[in-house]
Amino acid sequence: MTAPSRGGPAEAAPAPASAKPGSRMFASLAVRNYRYFFFGQFISNSGTWMQFVAQDWLVFHLTGSTFAVGVTTALQFLPVLLLGLFGGVVADRYPKRRILLTTQGAMGLFAAALAVLTLTDVVVVAHVYVFAFLLGLMNVFANPAIQTFVPEMVGPERVANAVSLGAVNFQSARLLGPAAAGPLIVVIGSGWAFALNALSYVAVIASLLAVRASELRPATPQRREKGQIRAGLRHVREHPELIRPIVLVGFVCTFGFNFPTLLSGFAYNVFDGGAKEFGFLTTAVGLGALAGALMSARRRSSRTVVLVGTAAAFGALEAVTALAPSVWLFGALMVLVGLLSVTFSTTANSLVQLHTDPAMRGRVMGLYMLVYTGGTPIGGPVVGWAVQHYGARAGILACGLVAVAAAAIVGLIALRAPRAGAVAGG
Template identity: 90%
Template sequence: MTAPSPRGPAAAGPAPASAPAAKPGSRMFASLAVRNYRYFFFGQFISNSGTWMQFVAQDWLVFHLTGSTFAVGVTTALQFLPVLLFGLFGGVVADRYPKRRILLTTQGAMGLFAAALAVLTLTGTVEVAHVYVFAFLLGLMNVFANPAIQTFVPEMVGPERIANAVSLGAVNFQSARLLGPAVAGPLIVVIGSGWAFALNALSYLAVIASLLAVRAAELLPSKPAPREKGQVRAGLRHVREHPQLMLPIVLVGFVCTFGFNFPTLLSGFAYNVFDGGAKEFGFLTTAVGLGALAGALLSARRRSGSAVVMVVTAAAFGVLEALTSAAPGIWWFGALMVLVGLLNVTFATTANALVQLNTDPSMRGRVMGLYMLVYTGGTPIGGPVVGWAVQHYGARAGILACGLVAVAAAAVVGLVALRAPRAGAVPGD
């Protein structure tokens, strides 16, 4: 599935014959030339926009019900706890079964969960315990959806477009990150959180329709893994034996567990530092999304990446996040968070592409399951810790500590990388 690498596993298979070669001028959007990916991309955009609306509405609802940033952190933790507990098993499922079938099942279930939360909120019967339960159920579906998405994309675009498709996936997600909060903030203020949940429920119809429109004959499915004992251990062993996989995953784990806890940090700044409300929280979330979108677009234009880029951007992200602790006002803070968002996505897309391109196709589900476990599963640890720090020591101290953790992690991984085999590069030059 990946292109040959002198430092990684062998490649598998050519690109689909129906996928036209990308022209130099269209390199940024090369993967959209593939029909299946194009349909999936736009379906995901609509669904991701609804999801971001729900995230903002959910965080605001919990804070409104409890008045506690710690409770917001608990909600975030519950949303990602299933990935921490069962993420590796989700990768095994992605290697065993057709990805489209997994995604149709999980997206339908998540749409029903959003609809149920909408009904509870609109009828005025919602309690914080309800939000906690649905956050956990959403995370449970993501155990299976995340590795399925990560492994379905290479099946649609072929090996030579993986790096571009990863970056365009980030463009998709971050574009939705801009649109969702921009709509959710005013919507919550005017008519309440319940309608944001309802719109998210409807948004899942778009991604389900896009999956149904995929032409199976144009896919490059990997050979399903047989049911046998020790598959999780085999995936872990594969990562342990390849530094080009191990180092990005370790760094992503540390940076994401603490540095990416934006809901908790931004709610603390919006409500406690800048004495604002849902509108200010939406503004800060949008600022991060704007920078992240710029970072994703820049990543899509890049023809290559390396472990050096990954480590440097992780360190720069941490330094800048720490510096935001001294921002004198909300506009300065928002401007700095644009840059934080840019470095956030540049780091994440580089790490993701390195892992995808250096993974044996037969192991991709399990490896990406582990990747998504550390990418999102560390949040149940970091969320409450960061929420507790913000509540007891203030948002400024909390974001300073988060940034310093990212800097320390980048420094340690960088030193280890100097002594280990090189972590690979994204092909394309």
């Protein structure tokens, strides 16, 4: 197998026709380095989701304010919005494993410090704000490093599969972490949830140390030069096959993926429920997302038509949920919404990874992650304002229509292009 050539999109050989569906679904786990990294990430991701739940509960317990909880969330995403492109430059300059060892170690220390402050009963909300911001700051560098480390472990022929399995990892942890956090907080308190998260970073650090450098396919580190961020942006501008998924991700994720705001509005205001209903709806989205990730892992290729189609279907179905008369029907529809959301995001990620020059991959994925997660501080308040003033039904209808409109525009542009991008995946 050869590494992608510089100067053009990476072409990967499709899986053999005789390959069994099950073997295709977990193809990347056959790669030793990725297998170690996958399971280390799963343990760490579960701990991180546990901390998110404990952190939000602690802030609400300390302040009694949902606004304070929102500030905590915004502080976690703000550094990515401000510095995401610089994080991509760092990923292009330095070995990814070194970046990840540094950032994961720092995150573990932050979680341990917050655990000590909480368990000794001296924690105040300002402490939580500081550690939320520091966590976001580490993600500025960790996110593009993780995204660009995956192709170095599995090679271009398995990138699409590895991206989908990464989504399986994330969604599984998203279900397990909060499920464990709730009883843990009730029985022994938030401090121990932070302590367990700190311990979970040992797993991902151990997996990184176990990676065999001789089996990696690293891109050549880029020298420190002026204008590297501009060069990355110019690379994206000059390649429509990169612009299309990044622009579409920006609109869909900024507005359509605001599930906490939308689901809480439906649970509490539309269906007159409470935490039980909110938990049910959140679990429904998570189960759908996990199913979508598993289905994506079986797919052999990533295509622009799949990207646009799933974005349009996601938006249309999200808009339709505004009409759901009962919490049970709404929950069933949200399973499908979750499935389409992950199918869309894994397709977009694969297309961007495979169409990017390896020398630019860190900067391009830094931009991608900025758009993917950095829109939260913008879209969250906008969607929250719409739900507060016009109701949850109007809010989710508007979010769905934004996704449909963005998919229609990008689809029309792709049809007018000489060739709609199609890239084979693993």
